[in-house]
Amino acid sequence: MTISRRSALKLGMAAGAALSIPSIVRGQTASADPRAVRMAMHDHLTAFDPIFSNTDVTTDHAAAIYDTLFALDSKLTPQPQMVGKWSLSEDKKTYTFELRDGLAWHDGSPVRAQDCVASIRRWASADAGGQLIMSRATDVSKKDDKTFTIVLKEPLAVLPDILASLNGYYLGIMREKDAERPATEQVTANTGSGPFKFNQELARPGASFTYDRNAAYVPRKEPSDGYAGGMVVNVDRVVWEQVSDPQTAFSALQNGEIDFIEYPAPDLYPAIEGDSNLELQILNQSGQDYCLRMNHLQKPFNNVKARQAVLNLIDQEAYMRVIAPNAKYAHPVKSIFGNTTLYSNDENTGWYKKGGNPEKAKQLFQEAGYGGEKVIILQDATTPSYRDASQLLAKQLRDIGVNAELAPSDWGGIVARRVNKGPVESGGWSMFMTSDSDTACGDPTSEVFMNAGGDKAWYGWPKNDEYEALRAKWVEVETVDERKALARQMQKIWWDFVGDIRLCQEIRPTARRKGLTGLIGMPTNRVVMWNMRKVQA
16 A cells, blocks of 8 residues: 555655765764664655555555564465464364463563454454455354364455555554554554554654564564564664655765665665675565546546546656666566566556557547546655656646646655545546555456545546456455456456556566675565664774
């Protein structure tokens, strides 16, 4: 969501290869401590609430401190997590959930059913899957302190799948008093019931954040399987070091000052592979799909012809060279359902052309009546992949006569500005780049990119009622073949009205010291910290 949206790849292209860089771990416990893990994450943590912000780094933070009702196993099947047992009524309209024993907040108070109810309601105000549940719900309420129900007007067989979804907004269960805040107001207490506690005293915004093992946490008895099963913490502490310079991070990894880099610079892959103490590992097995969001509410992209112009302009091979210079890890992506999902298809992809089609793009802008309006591109200037890809986009637009202007900031600045629905003259925007896991694109119910509900859609606010009517059928059809046919119909409409534009797919490895093991790989861009073990390499 970085819906990521969503993923801001802070450790992009390396500028040099010098290794004489001073320690980043000044005055802190050495990473050689086998019970402490230091990680250089892909983005700076600026928002702590996974409903207020669905960026990847915020979701990773939430996964550490907040537990979930259900979780997906390695086969992407929902399994109970905080839920001990659950049942469905004979008419398939009432779900009853009972919390398992041993659940407690970090302050020692017990988790109650009313906490879950408040958290579901807040999550559903932002999440597309949650909105679907609430549109069919007649009641979401507690039955007693350990039991709550969701009563529906009509059956919804995928309800547990939605509660466990890796897409959209993270349904971390919060205390009732926190979850009663509106989704637009950030919760900053960082008090969850999950396997890690956020160490507020050691929080150093701009430098590091620290997570301590929650000694009171009671894992499930089942073995770890994907994100489901027992979330066992094998280390005492995890520290997220905020390191923007890729060479500094690499040197710290070599020297044992940190143990993990979420996104090492592609230039450094050979050096990592050549170091006997280090290893590249792909955790996000489906990769990231880069996406260009356009503001459908304001000129020029409130005109479909202008959006079609940009669709025809894009040269995915050029963006691949900028975003993922190592061709081994990059692929074009023409389907809104991604490359790796069951529903990926080639319907209505005649616009795709190697090298793009700038002449047609220029013609379509003219047909749109483009009159030289300023096009503001929100640019993450601190992330090489987004920075350089945004520069490429601005150049391509200028080359065909579009008045394109970059608005550089860090990712936090983009997150703050993209909520503005007004014209660029009033601080609004025209375009920005983001990304999400390829797997997420197989679930149009929850994937934020695939919502065309106008004001209910994600940033850019695309609206198409015909497409939305088809998307609403997704949970009704029962077979894969029916969904494949539905996916083709949806994609045909999407590429006609151009809800957004895909730039490429990148499958990017992480880097770690070999003494750090047990990292959980899944077809998503989440990094979880339970199950890890650290030994001297």
